[in-house]
Amino acid sequence: MSLLTRRRLLRRAAASATAAGAARAGLTGAVAAGAAAGSTALSGCDDSPDTTPATAGSARGPLRFPSGFGWGAATSAYQIEGAAKEDGRGxxxxxxxxxTPGRTRNGDTGDVAADHYHRYAEDLDLMRDLGLRSYRFSVSWPRIQADGSGRPNQRGLDFYRRLVDGLHERGIAPMLTLFxxxxxxxxxxxGGWENRDTAERFAEYADVMFHALGDRVPVWLTINEPKTVVQNGYLWGHHAPGRQDPDAAYLVAHHLQLAHGLAVRALRARGVDARIGPALNLHPCYPADDTAEAATATRLHDGYENRLYLDSILKGAYPADVLADLGPDSRMVRAVRDGDLAVIASPVDLLAVQYYTPLYVTGQGGTVTRWPTSEAEWQQIYPEGMYDILTRVTRDYGRIPITITENGLPCPDRLDADGTVDDAGRIDFLRDHFAAAHRAIRDGVPLESYHVWSLLDNFEWAEGYEQRWGLVYVDYPTQRRVLKRSAHWYRTVIRDNGL
Known part of the structure; x- marks a missing residue:
């Protein structure tokens, strides 16, 4: 990787962070103009009651989803399980x-989180009461292999067996994320993901899980958001392992993609009758203005955000413009061996898409804010981006079945004196994104299911417990669960199979 490319990647990260930070001050001029023109973008969380009809259905009646549509919710192991040092977990x-001091807000950790490890039966009953048809969760790798390899920890396997069995008993389909x-x-x-051997260890761990639960889990997801590991863990450094090294970042990207492909092959070798695919967070990228420079920069930005992962898995090649930008001496380019891309492109059965925000790219390669932001200052609220990314995937990569495995909004939720949580803004957000997804289905996208992020309030990584994303409020001192207004609303959506 050239020094110029290294500096550009770091500048891009800094520009994105600066733009997101400025968004807290209020709407940009473009947003204000959009609002004046009748934009349907949301203004974030609002505790006032919503009295407007469903965005896309108001003029044409209710929106009904295909029969059997998989309404669900999602979580991840470290964010909810707790029990960090119990039953052999590494x-x-x-x-x-x-x-590590200074790494998370308020020094928060996932040691207890939502205590799901001990309260999973209660949480399963909440899922049943909501009417969930699908539950997407992840397995804690160190709970299965404390050191990342070797003989599995039986107590860890037993926990996930109990969880999967409990889902089946309640009529909820398990969707398991390996990492x-x-x-x-x-x-x-x-060496972590900089070490090619880690991809091999991941395939061995995946095979352990396929052997243990393969006949009980209909859908397996391999790597959750490899891009976030690359960007947040190795470019910006505000996620574990906390590095700021662009050259290492894209070497990590290749090894994560390789790990995905090896896991797919491990499932096929087991002969398990289940489906498998990756879970990618995709950001639609738009030029910030009408200049040729912005269009060119947007194309490259899209390469790093989306095509690096989509093309390698679904087309068997890394995008040429990204490789050229990284340069022939980059650690990533030098790490690709003969046969690697064939492994990465091992045929998958579905694509898990996670959508949170669009990106608007300037001619200089930075990003600017165009829409109101949520409490997560990087998140611009733009439901149309959901439609754009879903239709783009189908247009560019064919009719691969798609599941939405994350989409949601953090709100300043509070437990009122009457024991309720009124998160009207989250209902607005979900309604508009559901409508965008429905329009994508109508226009030919083979979308099978939709998992709201998140089922429970949880440990939100570097933000600790500051942000609440759940449909279910968690009172952390007591671990009491309370269905928010959005959960009651979502139960009706599921019952009616639409808006």
Missing amino acids: ESIWDTFSH HWDLPQALQDA
Whole structure:
């Protein structure tokens, strides 16, 4: 990687962070203009009651989704399980990171989180009462292999067996994610995802899980948001392992993609009758203005945000413009071996898409804010982006079945004196995104299911417990669960199979 490219990647990260930080001050001029023109973008969370009809359905009646549509919710192991040192669980990089002073807001850790490890039966009953048809969760790799390899921990396997059995007993389809960022610390000590061997260890761990639960889990997801590991963990440094090294970042990207492909092959070798695919967070990228420079910069930005992951998995090649930008001497380019891309492109059965925000790219390669932001200052609220990214995937990569595995909004939720949580803004947000997804289905996108992020309030990584994303309020001192207004609303959506 050239020094120029290294500096550009770091500047891009800094520009994105600056733009997101400025968004808290209020609407940009473009947003204000959009609002004046009748924009349907939301203004974030608002505790006032919503009295408007569903955005896309108001003029044409109710919106009904296809029969059997998989309404669900999602979580991840480190964010909800707790029990960090129980029943043979090893240490993960997030244990190390969160216990390092200054790394997380208020010094928060996932040691207890939402205590799901002990309260899973109660949480399963909540899912049943909501009417969930699908539940997407992740397995803690260090709970299965404390050091990231070797003989599995039976107590860890038993926990996930109980969870999966409980889902089946309640008529909820399990959707299991193998890796949601909690790499065993022992593997990090040996080089982590910079070490090609970690991809091999991941395939072995995946095979352990396929052997244990393969006949009980209909859908497997391999790597959750490899881009977030690359960007947040190795470019910006505000996620574990907390590095700021662009050259290492894209070497990590290749090894994550390789790990995905090896896991797909491991499932096929087992002969398990289940479906498998990756979970990618995709950001539609738009030029910030009408200049040729912005259009060119947007194309490259899209390469780093989306095509690097989509093209390698679904087309068997890394995008040429990204490779050229990284340069022939980059660690990533030098790390690709003969046969790697064939492994990465091992045929998958579905694509999990996670949508949170669009990106608007300037001619200089930075980003600007165009829409109101949520409490997560990086998140611009733009439901149309959901439609754009879903239709783009189908247009560019064919009719691969799609599941939405994350989409949601953090709100300043509070438990009122009457024991309720009125998160009207989250209802507005979800309604508009559901409508955008419905329009995508109508226009030919083979969308099968939709998982709201998140089922429970939880440990939100570097933000600790500051942000609440759940449909269910968690009172952390007591671990009491309370269905928010959005949960009651979502139950009706599921019952009616639409808006």
